[in-house]
Amino acid sequence: MKKTEILVIGGGPAGLCAANAASSLGAKVLLCERDGVPGGQLVKQTHKFFGSEKQYAGDRGIQIGQMLLEQTQSDPNIEIYTDTTVLGIYEDGIATAEHDGAHLKIDAERIIVATGAAEKFLPFEGNDLPGVYGAGAVQTLMNVSGVRPAQRVLMVGAGNIGLIVSYQLMQAGVEVAAVIEGAPNIGGYLVHASKIRRLGVPILTQHTVLGAYGDGRVQRARIAQVDSSWQPVPGTEQDIECDAVCLAVGLTPLTELCWQAGCEMAYIRELSGHVPIVNEFLETTCSGIYAAGDVSGIEEASSAMVEGRLAGYSAAASLGHAPEKAAALQRAAQEELLELRSGPAGARILAGIAKVAEKGGRR
Amino acid sequence: MRITEHPVLDFRRGEKVTFFYNGKAVEGYESETVAAALHAAGVRALSHSHELGRPRGIFCAIGNCSSCFMTVDGEPNVRVCVTKVRGGMRVEEQQGRGVIQYEEN
Ligand SMILES: Cc1cc2nc3c(=O)[nH]c(=O)nc-3n(C[C@H](O)[C@H](O)[C@H](O)COP(=O)(O)OP(=O)(O)OC[C@H]3O[C@@H](n4cnc5c(N)ncnc54)[C@H](O)[C@@H]3O)c2cc1C
Ligand code: FES
Numbered sequence: 001m002k003k004t005e006i007l008v009i010g011g012g013p014a015g016l017c018a019a020n021a022a023s024s025l026g027a028k029v030l031l032c033e034r035d036g037v038p039g040g041q042l043v044k045q046t047h048k049f050f051g052s053e054k055q056y057a058g059d060r061g062i063q064i065g066q067m068l069l070e071q072t073q074s075d076p077n078i079e080i081y082t083d084t085t086v087l088g089i090y091e092d093g094i095a096t097a098e099h100d101g102a103h104l105k106i107d108a109e110r111i112i113v114a115t116g117a118a119e120k121f122l123p124f125e126g127n128d129l130p131g132v133y134g135a136g137a138v139q140t141l142m143n144v145s146g147v148r149p150a151q152r153v154l155m156v157g158a159g160n161i162g163l164i165v166s167y168q169l170m171q172a173g174v175e176v177a178a179v180i181e182g183a184p185n186i187g188g189y190l191v192h193a194s195k196i197r198r199l200g201v202p203i204l205t206q207h208t209v210l211g212a213y214g215d216g217r218v219q220r221a222r223i224a225q226v227d228s229s230w231q232p233v234p235g236t237e238q239d240i241e242c243d244a245v246c247l248a249v250g251l252t253p254l255t256e257l258c259w260q261a262g263c264e265m266a267y268i269r270e271l272s273g274h275v276p277i278v279n280e281f282l283e284t285t286c287s288g289i290y291a292a293g294d295v296s297g298i299e300e301a302s303s304a305m306v307e308g309r310l311a312g313y314s315a316a317a318s319l320g321h322a323p324e325k326a327a328a329l330q331r332a333a334q335e336e337l338l339e340l341r342s343g344p345a346g347a348r349i350l351a352g353i354a355k356v357a358e359k360g361g362r363r
Numbered sequence: 364m365r366i367t368e369h370p371v372l373d374f375r376r377g378e379k380v381t382f383f384y385n386g387k388a389v390e391g392y393e394s395e396t397v398a399a400a401l402h403a404a405g406v407r408a409l410s411h412s413h414e415l416g417r418p419r420g421i422f423c424a425i426g427n428c429s430s431c432f433m434t435v436d437g438e439p440n441v442r443v444c445v446t447k448v449r450g451g452m453r454v455e456e457q458q459g460r461g462v463i464q465y466e467e468n
Contacts, residue, residue, distance in 0.1 A: 036447075046372060060371070062372075118427060119423065128417055129417075129420075130407035130408045130418055130421075131420060132420075133421065133422060133424075134422055134423050134424075136425060137422060137423050137424035137444075140424040140444075142366065143372060145374075145395045145396065146365055146372070146374035147364070147365055147395075147403045148364045148365070148366055171369060171370050172369060173366065173368075217407040217418070
């Protein structure tokens with residue numbers, strides 16, 4: 001049995017900031033990360049981040065991750081277990097994990113769930129063929145392992161992820177045949193769209209993928225135009241020569257641990273799926289369990305960092321660490337979140353949070 | 364294919380090692396996963412679906428989806444997208460659910 005004051009599950013921007021914040025008030029923290037290196041999505045992001053300057057926008061994702069990690073690693077209050085997947089949280093507060101190929105029990109007084117998100121999938125013929133990849137897999141191959149995922153890719157989804165990963169593919173020497181998008185408009189920021197258009201990649205809105213075909217691997221894909229109710233328009237089918245189809249059709253909160261722990265959950269469309277109901281300090285309906293970052297609603301790294309801090313301060317304060325200092329820091333973090341969400345993209349998130357409030361939670 | 368030049372990233376790959384894919388020698392680097400090394404060597408199909416035997420490759424590359432199960436050094440159902448390459452490792456394409464080997468005591 002491993003004992004700690006605060007267990008942080010997940011080492012993305014939310015988890016790293018939660019650990020740093022809790023420790024800054026004097027709490028002892030154990031951070032468990034499934035991957036070999038903490039950083040979450042940040043380890044794969046070679047582009048300069050959008051968001052607020054306070055949250056290091058303008059720096060590349062990998063640099064932000066490195067900076068947060070260095071702070072965590074040099075902190076004597078924080079212990080980091082990598083290659084450690086947390087498997088469950090039980091009624092008696094004990095969490096279990098796979099660590100070094102063995103089963104580990106963790107006895108923590110508070111738990112912060114910062115597990116991030118999982119990618120959505122899309123139904124179409126041949127979607128199980130080797131060469132149909134999630135955008136995250138493509139990023140892992142090319143930006144972490146340095147292996148070209150394919151020679152010519154069809155990108156599905158023109159949100160920020162689809163656009164950014166298309167550009168990263170070209171930086172890695174991969175051709176992008178086209179970016180297709182079911183909606184009538186490009187979802188991502190115009191700067192990212194313009195960048196890849198200038199390089200000659202067509203962005204086809206109101207198009208969907210009908211199938212992926214090939215002998216044991218993707219060799220071609222069929223796309224078609226869709227009408228306003230997303231139905232394929234007969235006669236508009238086109239075959240695209242490609243050896244990979246990359247799906248960038250959105251993320252959904254990775255909430256298995258919250259479900260399993262018994263947290264009250266709600267489906268909130270604006271937050272991209274089922275999320276735990278949390279209060280203004282990000283505590284779930286299970287006393288002592290907090291949720292921060294994409295797991296409580298898909299948003300951005302900037303807000304994930306501030307949410308992480310808020311959860312970290314709150315968990316530490318609830319254990320009696322520097323409660324007065326904590327109260328001021330909690331308030332500051334709450335205000336920072338409001339400020340981050342004051343733009344047009346934030347309106348959707350605020351609408352989602354209002355729905356969480358209706359269900360008895362509040363942020 | 365491995366990326367040798369990149370405008371932003373610099374890949375430090377570590378020691379080159381040889382491992383075996385279906386008995387054939389393949390080169391990989393210590394810091395990379397089996398899935399990445401096989402991908403670099405042009406291998407796309409890693410496992411097969413249980414019922415229809417359809418080929419499966421990586422999908423998530425972070426250990427989430429179980430689409431990359433292979434038999435590694437006799438152990439079935441290993442997620443090779445989160446397993447690092449080791450020199451001499453024997454990696455085998457797996458048919459169906461795989462067979463667990465028990466050691467006799
Ligand atoms: C292509 C792309 C581009 C983006 N660009 C931007 C941008 O420019 N600006 C911006 O602000 N945001 C951007 N984002 C969004 C941003 O990356 C995410 O919102 C942010 O990373 C969320 O942080 P997180 O800590 O909640 O989750 P994550 O970063 O997903 O981290 C979660 C961590 O938890 C670990 N984990 C999960 N389950 C377990 C478990 N059971 N046990 C142990 N560990 C576990 C995971 O391995 C992971 O490391 C981008 C995202 C993508 C995909
Ligand atoms: S590719 Fe998803 S678990 Fe390996």
